[in-house]
Amino acid sequence: MNKLALETHDLSVAYHGKPVLHGVDIEVPFGTLTGVMGPNGAGKSTLLKTIMGVVQADAGWVKLLDRPLDQVLGKIGYVPQRESVDWDFPVTVFDVALMGTYAGLGWFGRPGKAEKRRAMEALEQTGMAELSKRQIGELSGGQQQRTFLARALAQQAEVYLMDEPFAGVDAATERTMIELLGKMRDAGKAVIVVHHDLQTAERYFDRVLLLNLRVVAHGPTAEVFRPEILEQTYGGKLTLLSEITTRAALEKGGSRR
Numbered sequence: 001m002n003k004l005a006l007e008t009h010d011l012s013v014a015y016h017g018k019p020v021l022h023g024v025d026i027e028v029p030f031g032t033l034t035g036v037m038g039p040n041g042a043g044k045s046t047l048l049k050t051i052m053g054v055v056q057a058d059a060g061w062v063k064l065l066d067r068p069l070d071q072v073l074g075k076i077g078y079v080p081q082r083e084s085v086d087w088d089f090p091v092t093v094f095d096v097a098l099m100g101t102y103a104g105l106g107w108f109g110r111p112g113k114a115e116k117r118r119a120m121e122a123l124e125q126t127g128m129a130e131l132s133k134r135q136i137g138e139l140s141g142g143q144q145q146r147t148f149l150a151r152a153l154a155q156q157a158e159v160y161l162m163d164e165p166f167a168g169v170d171a172a173t174e175r176t177m178i179e180l181l182g183k184m185r186d187a188g189k190a191v192i193v194v195h196h197d198l199q200t201a202e203r204y205f206d207r208v209l210l211l212n213l214r215v216v217a218h219g220p221t222a223e224v225f226r227p228e229i230l231e232q233t234y235g236g237k238l239t240l241l242s243e244i245t246t247r248a249a250l251e252k253g254g255s256r257r
Contacts, residue, residue: 005030
C-alpha cells in the first residue's frame with residue numbers, strides 16, 4: 001500500500017572517471033508529477049537513463065515499484081529526448097503509438113484489435129489521430145513529441161520518465177501535454193519530467209527534484225522552489241533567479257497583484 005513508484009539509493013555514475021551523478025537518494029510516490037531541474041551538465045538526463053538501465057551505475061541501486069527494473073519493465077514508460085530518436089526510420093504515427101502496447105504482448109504476441117484501439121485512443125488524447133498515417137519524420141517537433149506521448153499513454157504504465165518532452169514544441173502543444181500529464185498523475189501514476197524552464201515549474205509540478213551532480217533538494221514544489229535553494233542549484237548564474245527572489249519578497253509582504 002505504501003509502495004513507492006521510484007527509489008534510488010547512493011546512485012553514482014561517472015563518465016571516463018568524471019562524476020556525473022553522486023550519491024543520489026530519492027523517493028517518488030505514486031500520484032505525483034515531478035520536475036527534474038538543474039543547470040546544463042547537472043546529470044538530469046543521465047539520471048533517467050540510469051534508472052532505465054541505459055547507463056550503468058557505478059554505485060548504488062534503483063527500485064521501481066519496489067522491484068529491480070527487469071522485473072517491471074513493461075510498467076515503466078520512457079520518453080527520450082527528441083535528439084536521440086532516428087526520425088528517418090520508416091514508421092507511421094500509428095505504428096509508434098502501437099509500440100506502446102508491445103510490452104504486454106510477450107515475445108511472440110502480435111497486437112490485435114484491443115491494442116490497435118488503445119493506440120488510436122492515445123492518439124486522440126494527444127490530438128494526433130488525424131495524422132495517424134503520416135510518416136514520423138514528416139512531423140513538426142511538437143507533433144513528434146505528441147506522438148511519443150501517445151506511445152507512453154498506450155503503454156498504460158505505472159511510472160513515466162520523460163526527458164525534456166516540452167523541448168521544441170509550441171505553446172499550444174505544451175499546454176495539451178501538461179494537461180495530459182496532470183491527468184496521468186490524478187489517475188495515480190508517477191510522472192517524472194526533465195524540465196528546464198524555471199518560469200513554468202511552479203505551475204506544472206507538485207514536486208521538484210533540484211539536481212546538480214547530487215541532490216540539492218527534493219520535495220513538494222512549495223518547499224523546494226525557493227530562491228536560496230535555486231541559488232545553491234544554479235550557482236547564481238541565471239538572471240531569472242533575481243526575478244524569483246523579488247517575486248517571493250513581494251508575496252511575503254502581501255504585495256502580490
